[in-house]
Amino acid sequence: MTLTDHRDHPDLSDVEKITRTCLYEGYLLWPYRRSALKNAKRWTFGGVFPASCADALGEPDTMTTQVLHEGPLDDLTVRVRFLQVVDRTVTRDGRPVDELTVAGERYLSWQEATEREVVLTGAPARAAVDVPEGTDTEELPGGTARLVRGRRRLTGTVEVTAEPVADGVHRLTVRIANSTPCPVPDPGARHAREATAPYAFVSTHTVLHAGTGRFVSLLDPPAALREHAAACRNQGTWPVLVGTDTGDGRAATVLSSPVTLYDFPRVAPESPGDLFDGTEIDQLLVLSVLSLTEEERAEARACDPRAREILDRCAGLGTEDLMALHGTIREFRAAGPEGER
Secondary structure: EEEOOOOOOOOOHHHHHHHHHHHOOOOOOOOOOOOOOOOOOOOOOOOOOOOOOOHOOOOOOOOEEEEEEEOOOOEEEEEEEEEEEEEEEEEEEEEOOEEEEOOEEEOOOOOEEEEEEEEEEEEOOOEEEOOHHHHHHHEOOOOOEEEEEOOOEEEEEEEEEEEEEEOOEEEEEEEEEEEOOOOOOOOOOOHHHHHHHHHOOOEEEEEEEEOOOEOOOOOOHHHHHHHHOOOOOEOOEEEEEEEEOOOOOOOOEEEEEEOOOOEEEEEOOOOOOOOOOOOOOHHHHHHHHHOOOOHHHHHHHHHOOOHHHHHEEEEEEEOHHHHHHOOOOOOOOOOOOOOOO
């Protein structure tokens, strides 16, 4: 989904759209097939790995967001969202198989992901992350084949603290830590990171919302707060203002994402839906999907339910839908004097 500059007034759904776009950035890249080389290394954004094995992988075991907040702290809401990697196994007569065709539909063993969220209110605040281990089974037609989705137990903490830095202004810190028990991997193993991903918080994002207070832009802060904004330290994440732009460098909501953005981003209204590559051009991705061979489409459909949705959505686009993705101009600006930029 193409990211565009935003200077009008979105509703809450627009905030949710940009959050979900970033949450699933890189989840599955074109050509959306398990055999594609670019999909051999997944879960590359926003990984918070278990403390016991993060060093061996060269990965972080914490993520830290720092932002400036003006106003009361009791109506503050912090939502930490991440994806949990799920191992999907195709079984036949109770035995795992790499792939299987059932009733004309092909299924491949691979990995999927499910969303998790931890919510805190006020500051200071602290919450535990505790996702139980579990298995879900989906029976396929015929009764002898199944999809078995297994997930590991995840544990950790989310902590919100507030430090006063000026009259009515606090520096908020949101620290996410992963304490999940995890076998220490061989750092030289080819797929060590992928094997450890089911124990990680992947694509980790933080959304901060103030009821009556406001957050201050770190990219373009008010002059009086520039020094305090420059002192904010963010580890593995990039906080920006989202929602309504009032023109004063403040907003009620912040999205802290591992994807580098600008203040007040939005998803292009012409975008036909998730393509999991939000900084690419939708038109090129859609045309690339439509150019897949029948065999490639069959593999993509068998890999992941979200890949299947992409294929079906792209196939259903009409000429007007495709033309809407081509050559959109967001705004015109008056030209200045010669040589002026």
